[in-house]
Every structure is written in C-alpha cells, then in structure tokens.
Amino acid sequence: MIKFIEEKKNNWERLEDLLAILDSSSLRGLTKMEVRELGELYRRAAADLAIARAETRDQQLISYLNSLVIRAHGKIYRAESQGINLVWDFFARELPQIFRANIRYFTLALVVFFGFGIASFVLSDNDIAFAESLGLAKIRAAAQSDQKWWMDLNEANQIGASGILTNNILVSFLAFAYGAFFGIGTIYILVMNGLSIGGVLGVCYKANPAFGNALVEFMIAHGVIELSCIFIAAGAGMMIGYAIVNPGDLTRGQALKKKGVEAVKLAIGCACFLVIAGIIEGFLSPSSFPAWIKYATGILSGILMYSYLFMVGREETVE
Numbered sequence: 001m002i003k004f005i006e007e008k009k010n011n012w013e014r015l016e017d018l019l020a021i022l023d024s025s026s027l028r029g030l031t032k033m034e035v036r037e038l039g040e041l042y043r044r045a046a047a048d049l050a051i052a053r054a055e056t057r058d059q060q061l062i063s064y065l066n067s068l069v070i071r072a073h074g075k076i077y078r079a080e081s082q083g084i085n086l087v088w089d090f091f092a093r094e095l096p097q098i099f100r101a102n103i104r105y106f107t108l109a110l111v112v113f114f115g116f117g118i119a120s121f122v123l124s125d126n127d128i129a130f131a132e133s134l135g136l137a138k139i140r141a142a143a144q145s146d147q148k149w150w151m152d153l154n155e156a157n158q159i160g161a162s163g164i165l166t167n168n169i170l171v172s173f174l175a176f177a178y179g180a181f182f183g184i185g186t187i188y189i190l191v192m193n194g195l196s197i198g199g200v201l202g203v204c205y206k207a208n209p210a211f212g213n214a215l216v217e218f219m220i221a222h223g224v225i226e227l228s229c230i231f232i233a234a235g236a237g238m239m240i241g242y243a244i245v246n247p248g249d250l251t252r253g254q255a256l257k258k259k260g261v262e263a264v265k266l267a268i269g270c271a272c273f274l275v276i277a278g279i280i281e282g283f284l285s286p287s288s289f290p291a292w293i294k295y296a297t298g299i300l301s302g303i304l305m306y307s308y309l310f311m312v313g314r315e316e317t318v319e
Contacts, residue, residue, distance in 0.1 A: 005061065008048050012068060015041040019068075022075045042072040093313040095269045098262045100310065105235035105242070109175075112190045113231065117198035124202030131206075134199045143207035148214060172233035172274060176267045179234075183241025186234050193230065221294040222281035224302035229270040229277065236263035236270075273305065 018038045021030060030038065049065040052058070099106070124131040131140060141147075171193065178185025205212035239259045247255030284297060 004048075004051070004055075008044075011041055011044055012048075012065070015045055015068060015072060019071050019075060038072070039076070042069070042076060045069050045072060090265070091269075094265060096309050096312045098265055099232065099269075102235060102239055102262065102266075105238045106231050107235075108238065109186075109190055109231040109234035112187060113194040113227070113234075116191050116194035120195040120198030121202040121205075124199040125206045128206075131199055131203045134195060136199050136203045139200050140203045140207050143204040143211040146208060146211055148211070148218075172229050172270050173267070175230055175234035176237040176263065176270075179237025179240040179263070181241070182245055183238045186237035186241065190230075190234050217291045217294055218285050220298040221285045221301075222277045222298070224298045225273055225277040225305055226281070228302070228305060229273050232266055233270045236266040239263045239266075276301070 015038070018030065018034060018041070021034075045065060046069050049062070049069050052062050052065055056062070120134070124134070124136065128140075131137075171189070175186050175189040178189055201212060201215065204215050240256065240263050243255040243259040244252060250258065280297065280301070284294065
C-alpha cells in the first residue's frame, strides 16, 4: 500500500491544488486544460478510493480519499447546476463586452445601411423612375390613396406580432449568416434593406407627406431596437467574413472559431432583443396611442439598449 500511495499522491496533491483554486472562484478560474484535468483526476481519485477500501484497513487514507472525492464531486456538481448563473453571466458580462470589442464592424454596418438608405430616400423622393425600379409602385399608390396598411394589424395583433417577429429575426439571421461569404453577403443584405426602407419613406413623402409622417410614427417605437439588431447581426456576420479573409496571427481555422463563437453569442443576443421589438411593433406601433408615446418609446428603448451595451460589464474586458 505504501507503493500505491507513492504512485498516486502526486495526482491527489494536484487535485487538491485545483480544488483550492475553485474555493475562491468558479470553473472560469481554470483554463480549459485544467477543467479537463480536474475531471480526470476526480475519476482517478474515485477509483483510488474504491481500491483503498477493498485492499487496506488504513482508515486515515480512506478518510482522506473520501474527503477529496466528496470535495471534487461537490465542485463539479455545483458547476453543472449553475445554468442560471451562466445565463446571467452572458447578459451581464459577455454580450456587452463582445459588442464593444467589435464595435468597428457594427459601425460599418450602420454606415452602409444609412448611406444607401439616405441615397435611396433622396432619389425616390425626386425620381419616380428610380422608385419604380425598386418595385415601390404599390407603395406609392397606397400613399396617394392614404391606405395605411400597417393599421390592419390592429385587427389581429397577436398574429401580426408573431409574423413581424419572425420576419425581423429572419432579416437579422440572413445578415449574420451571409457573413460566411467573406462578408460580401452581409453587405448585400444591408444595401438592399437600406434601399428598401429609404425608398419606401422617400416615395411616401413624395406622394403624401402626411402619410409619410404617419409611417414614421408607426416605425419609430420599435425601429430603434429593430435596426440596431440588424446592425449588430450584420456586424457579427462581417466578423466571420473578416476572420476568413484576414486571420492575423492565427490560422484561418483558429480565427474563424474564435470570431465564430463571439458572432453566435451576438446573434443570440439579437434574437432576444428582437422579441422586445416584435412585441412593440405588433401591439404599440399600429395602435391609436398618441404619437408622443410612440416617439418616447423609441427614444427610451434606444437609450436603455445602448446604455446596456456600452456600460454593463465594464469591470472586465474581453481579450
């Protein structure tokens, strides 16, 4: 048994060292290699305990190994039961930090969208042929006849909210997923949505300014969150595309894995934000509430969203 102890004591001591680290932190205090090592050492210690119980009457050794195994089991079990803490950590730390660390991609997405959106607005407002080339003839006719199609959602808000939410998530997902095409697909989605939204507003203001104002009133409450999510998802897509084009000091596979994980987390965050936007768009935006409530909702939701993204989790940084 002395030989058994000599052969195994280094593993037991190493397990004690790892458990000592976990006494003052969670599994995040360990590297990935150390987490794997912890699991392996725990299994070995449990096997050693079984051997000690079968082959020796050394109660001191048995008590020591039993205590070691119980401690390790407790740490591992506690880590596995911390699902709610992982969710909290994601929203309270990871998501806003990843956003700030990759702000340049989102800024580029915003510039591309608004650049083409403003150009489309100006051209559609001044050139009917351009608006028709975008397929906006029906929108122009609706504006001239003052047919506020979005008000139909008042008749079935739950159905409308569900459809709107699905569409918003789809647009954001496409902006994200098309980043795999070296980021070009993401730029395409931004350009097309910028042309579409800018063109619609330009046509409406040209045909019927009051109709254009009513459309903006409908869009403003949910639009800040909705457009922000599209920019974030597009930025996440460009992160993937840029990792493929320029992996830096990493291999292309390593860079893609690193940025891919961050991009997926951003996409998950966008889906959560879009739930809020979809509810607002389905219930408040087409309602008969005064315009000031809708404008206030849009401004307040934007302040809250960007305060969260820029301020939360600043005590740590993402490498």
